[in-house]
Amino acid sequence: MNPELKRAAELAAAYIESFDTEKVSEEPNPDALRARLYKELTTDGLPPLQVIEELAEDARAGLLNSAGGRFFGWVIGGSIPVSIAADWLTSAWDQNAAAYACSPAAAIIEDVVAGWLKDLLGLPQQASYAFVTGCQMAHVTALAAARHKILADQGWAVEEQGLAGSPPIRVLVGEHHETLLRAVRHLGIGTDAVVPVAQTDDGTIDVAALRTELEKTPDAPTIVSLAAGDLNRGAFDPFDEVCDLAHEHNAWVHIDGAFGLWVAASERLRHLVKGVEKADSWATDAHKWLNVPYDSGIAFVADPEAHKTAMTIPAAYKVEVENVRDQFEWGPEWSRRARGIPLYAALRTLGRNGVAKMIESSCDLTTDMVNKLGELPDVEVLTIPIINQGLVRFLDPDGDHDARTDDVIKRINASGEAWFGPTMWNGMRVMRISLSNFRTTVDDIDRAVAAVKAALEN
Numbered sequence: 001m002n003p004e005l006k007r008a009a010e011l012a013a014a015y016i017e018s019f020d021t022e023k024v025s026e027e028p029n030p031d032a033l034r035a036r037l038y039k040e041l042t043t044d045g046l047p048p049l050q051v052i053e054e055l056a057e058d059a060r061a062g063l064l065n066s067a068g069g070r071f072f073g074w075v076i077g078g079s080i081p082v083s084i085a086a087d088w089l090t091s092a093w094d095q096n097a098a099a100y101a102c103s104p105a106a107a108i109i110e111d112v113v114a115g116w117l118k119d120l121l122g123l124p125q126q127a128s129y130a131f132v133t134g135c136q137m138a139h140v141t142a143l144a145a146a147r148h149k150i151l152a153d154q155g156w157a158v159e160e161q162g163l164a165g166s167p168p169i170r171v172l173v174g175e176h177h178e179t180l181l182r183a184v185r186h187l188g189i190g191t192d193a194v195v196p197v198a199q200t201d202d203g204t205i206d207v208a209a210l211r212t213e214l215e216k217t218p219d220a221p222t223i224v225s226l227a228a229g230d231l232n233r234g235a236f237d238p239f240d241e242v243c244d245l246a247h248e249h250n251a252w253v254h255i256d257g258a259f260g261l262w263v264a265a266s267e268r269l270r271h272l273v274k275g276v277e278k279a280d281s282w283a284t285d286a287h288k289w290l291n292v293p294y295d296s297g298i299a300f301v302a303d304p305e306a307h308k309t310a311m312t313i314p315a316a317y318k319v320e321v322e323n324v325r326d327q328f329e330w331g332p333e334w335s336r337r338a339r340g341i342p343l344y345a346a347l348r349t350l351g352r353n354g355v356a357k358m359i360e361s362s363c364d365l366t367t368d369m370v371n372k373l374g375e376l377p378d379v380e381v382l383t384i385p386i387i388n389q390g391l392v393r394f395l396d397p398d399g400d401h402d403a404r405t406d407d408v409i410k411r412i413n414a415s416g417e418a419w420f421g422p423t424m425w426n427g428m429r430v431m432r433i434s435l436s437n438f439r440t441t442v443d444d445i446d447r448a449v450a451a452v453k454a455a456l457e458n
């Protein structure tokens with residue numbers, strides 16, 4: 001066997017096995033890391049085995065062990081081993097997943113995976129799809145289809161005419177992730193077109209306020225953007241009602257379900273996404289809650305014609321094959337990695353029940369952690385988890401709760417026992433608990449809670 005491939009596999013396995021014993025993060029020291037990694041670019045190169053050994057050693061202190069079970073920052077999943085193994089094969093096969101002719105296997109695998117996903121996530125089987133880098137580009141892809149359709153409805157061909165002089169689009173948003181706004185910018189719609197709609201106390205879009213907004217300018221080409229699981233509370237907009245209302249006004253409904261859409265895989269949690277199938281487009285990630293390696297977002301569009309018109313490009317050198325799908329006609333890229341392959345392996349390994357169990361386990365463990373944190377002195381629980389997100393803060397005897405919260409988070413993270421991120425919520429500094437890693441166990445929760453307790457006592 002090629003020695004550098006063999007050694008890389010050994011090093012990767014050893015890394016994964018180290019999560020229980022290693023710190024979640026080292027105190028980051030950019031200068032030390034630079035000193036290790038900045039090497040002279042040699043004239044004649046180096047032996048590959050040496051390069052792999054040194055890479056693993058030099059990068060180690062700069063690796064955040066977010067793939068381990070005691071990492072609760074941002075929304076970051078791990079990778080189930082079979083998906084890593086399939087990702088290695090994907091690299092070794094080195095297929096260009098641009099078109100069927102470049103890799104028939106990659107094209108068919110993605111088609112199979114898309115069908116499974118639509119089934120698991122409760123989306124219409126006729127919806128078209130694109131495998132993209134992440135939810136950010138899934139937004140871009142889905143909203144390009146939306147832009148096409150709502151302008152075409154008004155006789156404007158945006159792909160040819162551009163946006164200058166077009167009927168002005170408006171984007172009505174409730175709780176939303178910043179990547180949605182960047183998609184709006186990428187598409188030339190511009191953030192001035194974004195109209196925030198009032199929310200109810202539970203963090204979901206206020207349907208009455210949305211109705212008022214829709215009626216204000218009934219003829220404006222409109223996108224309504226909803227959240228399936230927002231970052232802070234994991235709240236779900238009322239899709240059923242909003243889709244009906246928006247469609248009465250010919251608006252396009254887009255759902256950001258970066259992680260929250262996955263609750264549809266669980267019978268117990270599926271009620272949270274009631275009506276999700278009525279939307280016009282959906283954006284999600286597999287690298288979050290399905291626990292596959294990065295580079296794994298997916299866009300789904302209910303209207304395949306709008307989707308394809310927005311994304312396709314003519315290619316004189318296209319190889320025509322009957323009855324197959326060329327991926328470049330549906331996504332924003334040309335050459336790209338065959339990123340559906342790790343999902344294929346993950347879904348075959350987990351099956352429906354495996355996915356459901358993984359999602360439910362994350363939710364149960366998040367509730368467990370928030371309850372246990374709530375029992376500690378001076379911990380204020382701000383939100384009871386709906387799914388896998390929770391918010392707490394740390395109270396200061398002198399009333400400076402923001403500074404105390406920042407300080408406690410720093411201490412926990414410095415301990416290396418667990419990692420949490422800070423954020424602002426309702427004008428308060430808070431600690432967010434976000435759990436989407438299949439590796440997390442009750443023991444990890446108890447270790448993390450003990451780390452919080454120790455940080456509070458110091």
Ligand SMILES: Cc1ncc(COP(=O)(O)O)c(C=O)c1O
Nearest residue numbers: 075134135136177179256258285
């Ligand atoms: C709700 C939501 N939407 C979109 C994104 C962006 O996803 P990605 O980083 O895969 O582009 C995130 C990332 O955390 C998210 O939580």
